[in-house]
Amino acid sequence: MANCDNLFREFNNTIKLSEPKKNSLRTSRNSLREKVKDKFKEKGGYDLKFHWQGSFAMNTIILPKDDDYDVDDGAYIQGEKIPTESIETLHNWLMEAAEEHTTLPPKDKATCVRVFFKEKYHVDLVLYHKKTNSRPQLAHKNAGWTDSDPKEFIEWFNARSDDSGQLKRVVRYFKTWADELRGEMPSGLIFTILATNNIRFNDRDDVSFLETMESIHTTLNSQFVCYRPTTPANENLFGGYSETRKKYFMDRLSSFIQSGKQALELPNQKDACPKWQKHFGERFPCNLAEDKLEDSKSFDAPAFIKSDARSADQE
Numbered sequence: 246m247a248n249c250d251n252l253f254r255e256f257n258n259t260i261k262l263s264e265p266k267k268n269s270l271r272t273s274r275n276s277l278r279e280k281v282k283d284k285f286k287e288k289g290g291y292d293l294k295f296h297w298q299g300s301f302a303m304n305t306i307i308l309p310k311d312d313d314y315d316v317d318d319g320a321y322i323q324g325e326k327i328p329t330e331s332i333e334t335l336h337n338w339l340m341e342a343a344e345e346h347t348t349l350p351p352k353d354k355a356t357c358v359r360v361f362f363k364e365k366y367h368v369d370l371v372l373y374h375k376k377t378n379s380r381p382q383l384a385h386k387n388a389g390w391t392d393s394d395p396k397e398f399i400e401w402f403n404a405r406s407d408d409s410g411q412l413k414r415v416v417r418y419f420k421t422w423a424d425e426l427r428g429e430m431p432s433g434l435i436f437t438i439l440a441t442n443n444i445r446f447n448d449r450d451d452v453s454f455l456e457t458m459e460s461i462h463t464t465l466n467s468q469f470v471c472y473r474p475t476t477p478a479n480e481n482l483f484g485g486y487s488e489t490r491k492k493y494f495m496d497r498l499s500s501f502i503q504s505g506k507q508a509l510e511l512p513n514q515k516d517a518c519p520k521w522q523k524h525f526g527e528r529f530p531c532n533l534a535e536d537k538l539e540d541s542k543s544f545d546a547p548a549f550i551k552s553d554a555r556s557a558d559q560e
Contacts, residue, residue, distance in 0.1 A: 246509055247517035253450035255530045257414045260307045260421045262314070266366075270301070273362055274318055277346050281320055281370065284342040289330060294321045298371070298395035300433055303402050305416040309424045310526060315367045317357070319395060321375045328374060332384045339370050355386045371395075380476055394476040401475050405441050411453055416440045418454050418525070422501070425526040429493045435471050435482050439464075451521070455505035462498050469495075500524075512538050 262270075278295050285291040299317035300306040308314060320339075322328055328335060339358040343351035349361040357369040372384040373393070383393035406412045416437050423430035431439075443464055445456035469491055473480040483491070501524045508520035514534035522529040 247511045247514050248449060249451045249508065249514055249517055249521060249534075250449040252514065252518060252521070252530055252533060253414075253418070253454070255533060256421075256525065256528065257417060257450070259528050259530070260417055262301075262306050262308055266308070267301075269364060270316060270366065270368075273364075273366075274316075274368060277343070277360060277368060277370075278318070278320075280342040280346045281339060284338050284345075285320075285322070288338050289328065291322050291324075291328070294323060294375075295319065296321065296396060298399065300420075300437075302395075302399050303413070303437070305413050305420070305433075305437060307417050307420045307424065310528065313365050313367075315359075315369060317369045317371055317395070319371050319373055319381075321373045321381060323375055325376050327382075327390060332372075332386050332389065335372055335384055336386060339372060343370070353386075355388075356383060392476050397475040398473075402437065402441060405444075407446060411446055411450065412441065412444050414450060415444060415454055415457055418450075421526075421528075422524055425524070426497065429490045430497075431471075431494060432482070438471055438474065438482070451505070451509065455502065455509065458498060458502050458505065462495070462502060465495065465498075 274297075278293075282293050282295075285293050296302075296319045297316070298319045301316040306314065306316065336353055336358060340351055340353055343358055343360040347360060347362060349363065351361065352359040354369075357371045359367050359369050361367045373381040374384065374390060375381045380392050380394045380397075382390040385391050419436040419440055420433050423433070423436060439461050440457055443457050443460035445453055445460055447453040447456065469483055469486070471482045472478075473482060504520040504523055508517040511517040511520070513536055515531075515536040518529070518531040518534040522531050
């Protein structure tokens, strides 16, 4: 049976964000934060606090095939009273700060202001209001101030992660597959929830990924839902999917599962690798695949080891 674990690990090294890129992001973020902080102090006398959120904060961010990636940064207005200014006005302040910071024009969206950088990434500035001992409220241009707690989601994810970092790698594999297909594939948030709820830990990443796909397929075949586990809780993220879009995803998931099963049954990496590369794209490292017979052996899943969110990830 072909063991492609080392190819998956090398693939993970290719698709995850490198430390130089992370450092570049942090530098851009810090400078942008200062601009936003000064703007809100000048315009409304507000003191802001900031928190990374989303895939960067959870360390599941990937480098897309077109090299254009995004990160989310939460800006929190502190205080017991909701700001008197309209959300439209507050977004305009974010826009002004962004325009003063970069030469590329920002984009005002319902839930954020998107700031573009010439290094081919963008930062989504998401504005919140935070009372003491209360959940944050998102400044949504259409829905008003709505409950939303991205830090709660990060804590939920970290509590279910393993010390070896396999869950984070599996999430990256799903995101890279979606990036390869583009189109009507689920979002990174949906894949993060599905993978976390259905993860099948194993010493081998190829086996873990295949068995997690199978678990997701079984779950969605029974009931095609994906509920957000944190505030706003119980929102079905598949709620707006048409039957056509559901079928599109399930058909591609079934096809990937079939290829994964075939890959595991083949005698060597050289024969098995194209089965994985067919779905992951050309970045999956078939150039490293070896043409030698694998020993037949069991790949039963080991006991799950719960991660302490404070510990370093073994990636």
